[in-house]
Amino acid sequence: MTERKRDGGRARATLKEVAKEVGVSVCTASVVLNGSNSGSRISESTREAVVAAAQRLGYRANRLARSLHAGRTHMIGVVPAAANTNILLGPHLQHVLNGVVNETETRGYDLSLITRCDQYNAANLLDILLDGRVDGVVVVAPPLGSRLVPLLLNENLPMVVIDGDPEECNKNFMIDNNAAVKLAMRHLFDLGHRHVGHICGPQELYAARVRKDAFFAEAKKLGVQVDLEWVQIGSFEFERGEKAMQKILKSSRLPTAVFCGNDDSAFGAMHAIESAGLSVPGDISIVGFDDVPTASYHHPPLTTIDQPVDTIARGAASALINQIESAAPIKSEYFQGTLVQRGSSGPASVRF
Amino acid sequence: MTERKRDGGRARATLKEVAKEVGVSVCTASVVLNGSNSGSRISESTREAVVAAAQRLGYRANRLARSLHAGRTHMIGVVPAAANTNILLGPHLQHVLNGVVNETETRGYDLSLITRCDQYNAANLLDILLDGRVDGVVVVAPPLGSRLVPLLLNENLPMVVIDGDPEECNKNFMIDNNAAVKLAMRHLFDLGHRHVGHICGPQELYAARVRKDAFFAEAKKLGVQVDLEWVQIGSFEFERGEKAMQKILKSSRLPTAVFCGNDDSAFGAMHAIESAGLSVPGDISIVGFDDVPTASYHHPPLTTIDQPVDTIARGAASALINQIESAAPIKSEYFQGTLVQRGSSGPASVRF
DNA sequence: AATCGGTGGTTAAACGTTTAATATGTAGGA
DNA sequence: TCCTACATATTAAACGTTTAACCACCGATT
Numbered sequence: 001m002t003e004r005k006r007d008g009g010r011a012r013a014t015l016k017e018v019a020k021e022v023g024v025s026v027c028t029a030s031v032v033l034n035g036s037n038s039g040s041r042i043s044e045s046t047r048e049a050v051v052a053a054a055q056r057l058g059y060r061a062n063r064l065a066r067s068l069h070a071g072r073t074h075m076i077g078v079v080p081a082a083a084n085t086n087i088l089l090g091p092h093l094q095h096v097l098n099g100v101v102n103e104t105e106t107r108g109y110d111l112s113l114i115t116r117c118d119q120y121n122a123a124n125l126l127d128i129l130l131d132g133r134v135d136g137v138v139v140v141a142p143p144l145g146s147r148l149v150p151l152l153l154n155e156n157l158p159m160v161v162i163d164g165d166p167e168e169c170n171k172n173f174m175i176d177n178n179a180a181v182k183l184a185m186r187h188l189f190d191l192g193h194r195h196v197g198h199i200c201g202p203q204e205l206y207a208a209r210v211r212k213d214a215f216f217a218e219a220k221k222l223g224v225q226v227d228l229e230w231v232q233i234g235s236f237e238f239e240r241g242e243k244a245m246q247k248i249l250k251s252s253r254l255p256t257a258v259f260c261g262n263d264d265s266a267f268g269a270m271h272a273i274e275s276a277g278l279s280v281p282g283d284i285s286i287v288g289f290d291d292v293p294t295a296s297y298h299h300p301p302l303t304t305i306d307q308p309v310d311t312i313a314r315g316a317a318s319a320l321i322n323q324i325e326s327a328a329p330i331k332s333e334y335f336q337g338t339l340v341q342r343g344s345s346g347p348a349s350v351r352f
Numbered sequence: 353m354t355e356r357k358r359d360g361g362r363a364r365a366t367l368k369e370v371a372k373e374v375g376v377s378v379c380t381a382s383v384v385l386n387g388s389n390s391g392s393r394i395s396e397s398t399r400e401a402v403v404a405a406a407q408r409l410g411y412r413a414n415r416l417a418r419s420l421h422a423g424r425t426h427m428i429g430v431v432p433a434a435a436n437t438n439i440l441l442g443p444h445l446q447h448v449l450n451g452v453v454n455e456t457e458t459r460g461y462d463l464s465l466i467t468r469c470d471q472y473n474a475a476n477l478l479d480i481l482l483d484g485r486v487d488g489v490v491v492v493a494p495p496l497g498s499r500l501v502p503l504l505l506n507e508n509l510p511m512v513v514i515d516g517d518p519e520e521c522n523k524n525f526m527i528d529n530n531a532a533v534k535l536a537m538r539h540l541f542d543l544g545h546r547h548v549g550h551i552c553g554p555q556e557l558y559a560a561r562v563r564k565d566a567f568f569a570e571a572k573k574l575g576v577q578v579d580l581e582w583v584q585i586g587s588f589e590f591e592r593g594e595k596a597m598q599k600i601l602k603s604s605r606l607p608t609a610v611f612c613g614n615d616d617s618a619f620g621a622m623h624a625i626e627s628a629g630l631s632v633p634g635d636i637s638i639v640g641f642d643d644v645p646t647a648s649y650h651h652p653p654l655t656t657i658d659q660p661v662d663t664i665a666r667g668a669a670s671a672l673i674n675q676i677e678s679a680a681p682i683k684s685e686y687f688q689g690t691l692v693q694r695g696s697s698g699p700a701s702v703r704f
Numbered sequence: 705a706a707t708c709g710g711t712g713g714t715t716a717a718a719c720g721t722t723t724a725a726t727a728t729g730t731a732g733g734a
Numbered sequence: 735t736c737c738t739a740c741a742t743a744t745t746a747a748a749c750g751t752t753t754a755a756c757c758a759c760c761g762a763t764t
Contacts, residue, residue: 031753034752036752060484063484068417069752089449115462116462132417294590297590299651380742393742414719414720417749421720
């Protein structure tokens with residue numbers, strides 16, 4: 001049995017071996033090497049001997065044993081939206097992950113990526129999350145069908161959600177989608193657009209649905225016309241955005257602008273428009289959502305909503321760690337986006 | 353002490369508690385619940401009672417304890433190139449990560465992202481990697497200065513490297529950069545280009561250096577002229593690619609084509625060219641490296657080298673797991689890229 | 705001469721599992 | 735009545751730490 005972990009080379013020395021080498025008790029070695037400054041102190045000579053032996057034997061404290069004892073792992077689990085994409089993390093999710101890392105790293109936590117979950121199977125995920133491997137979990141963009149968040153709420157594992165459904169759970173960190181969509185629509189309205197389409201994200205994502213709802217609500221309020229042909233479901237991915245735009249271009253009449261649920265689908269939409277021999281924004285204006293790094297370098301540069309992703313992600317991670325360390329309750333926080341006006345949006349064409 | 357892990361709700365039940373509930377020994381409960389089909393069998397009635405109690409108490413096996421005993425964690429550590437970027441994972445690295453996940457997921461391993469390492473500090477990283485938290489490690493694109501790989505070679509932790517320096521370690525999975533660069537240069541040569549520039553990646557990355565060397569070697573072999581002004585150091589990022597191209601555009605004379613070390617910098621380069629009022633490929637042809645998803649949708653679509661990233665990453669992960677599970681030795685593997693010809697490259701302009 | 709206080713340690717239990725070795729009980733065969 | 739065999743369950747050690755509680759020793763006070 002003990003052979004299993006030493007295949008390939010010499011095994012890692014344990015505290016017991018170090019202690020024996022010095023001729024001292026395990027406890028003494030422990031105090032010296034990983035020492036809390038507790039009651040019992042150790043003489044300088046003993047200390048030196050232990051340190052020397054540890055060095056010689058290549059001792060390294062075993063984190064499993066330590067965590068088992070402490071009941072804490074200093075690990076945070078991240079559950080990324082599995083969704084239906086083959087790519088684990090799109091540019092936006094990647095940005096989120098980066099923000100989470102920024103916070104966890106400075107607070108002394110490491111990240112465990114929870115990926116072994118076929119189709120976001122909640123029971124599966126729960127098994128993984130609750131087996132003691134993590135002190136808390138960041139759930140990113142849980143899809144609508146998943147029971148993960150409600151199930152997790154019944155457990156005592158600290159959790160925070162990014163881009164989740166507020167009805168499902170009130171530990172939600174995300175942009176104020178309604179206000180953000182309002183900014184985008186108001187911008188198009190001010191440019192004279194009265195006929196606007198929308199390319200949505202996948203409807204199992206809360207952010208996609210709420211943006212679509214806000215789009216309709218705001219269009220109605222502003223008196224902007226929306227033909228149903230102009231509203232197409234995408235998947236927050238380039239290709240699907242392109243396909244969606246191609247469908248819109250086949251409408252009986254064309255909108256003068258299209259608001260896209262995220263930047264990737266906006267890029268796809270622009271590609272479709274230009275491939276059809278039309279121009280952005282000459283014929284159709286495009287507004288995206290996210291402000292991913294490439295948005296400003298696109299041709300034309302993309303008008304979009306800037307999400308304070310780093311702030312949101314760090315905020316979520318921070319709240320989670322606060323809960324873990326001092327039982328501070330987590331409650332939802334919403335962040336304001338800003339409109340970034342670039343070249344993909346312009347005055348409405350005089351088609352109507 | 354035991355209070356620490358139950359803040360927030362009821363604690364997770366342990367095997368001992370389940371056993372006590374049923375009035376049976378811990379061992380019996382263990383065999384029933386996480387049972388190996390070993391010698392001792394359990395009566396149907398006992399089995400049912402234990403299962404019922406476990407269910408009732410919400411028992412879940414503690415992975416730490418299990419791993420401690422087994423000497424195996426079923427976790428793979430991933431060390432991403434910290435490099436100097438603020439974004440943890442660029443589109444290419446993200447693709448690599450995705451490939452690794454694909455393999456580990458099907459083999460029953462989870463991923464631990466090792467990020468708490470200021471400036472890729474090797475000693476720090478070693479402490480983290482060797483504390484027993486992972487069964488093996490995938491090092492992705494270790495920067496030149498880092499001692500991590502050599503240090504890790506001295507330890508008995510299974511390791512595999514992606515895009516590392518072959519001189520440093522022979523457990524390297526990567527594209528055959530020389531052959532790939534040859535493809536790109538030959539392509540430009542065939543289009544009539546005899547004056548070619550190069551935008552490199554950061555020189556602390558092996559892949560960037562070897563591509564640069566191969567570029568010079570191949571240019572020489574083909575009789576292609578390379579003014580030193582035309583060779584600029586980038587960072588594999590859009591912005592730096594743009595800046596690099598701006599410098600090239602200030603040269604006393606212009607190359608007819610520029611080969612870029614990766615796609616992101618190629619996008620930046622194209623942006624710079626068009627911002628300067630020139631056209632791609634009319635005035636300057638561009639060839640990239642990687643074939644990221646957006647390459648085909650760019651305007652113009654990017655001619656580039658397709659890296660079989662998924663194959664490489666899965667291969668690396670697979671080799672690592674084979675070593676972990678059956679001590680199979682790991683040795684370097686090189687994969688062939690293919691030229692993907694698109695719109696960003698065309699016949700050389702007749703400038704010369 | 706008994707007590708005190710410090711210094712420098714050690715013992716033992718605990719964290720939650722797994723598993724080899726062992727024990728108990730019952731039934732059937734000699 | 736004793737032995738064997740089998741089915742079923744238990745004991746105990748082990749994985750590598752941490753830490754509260756305890757102990758032995760010694761010089762200095764009373």
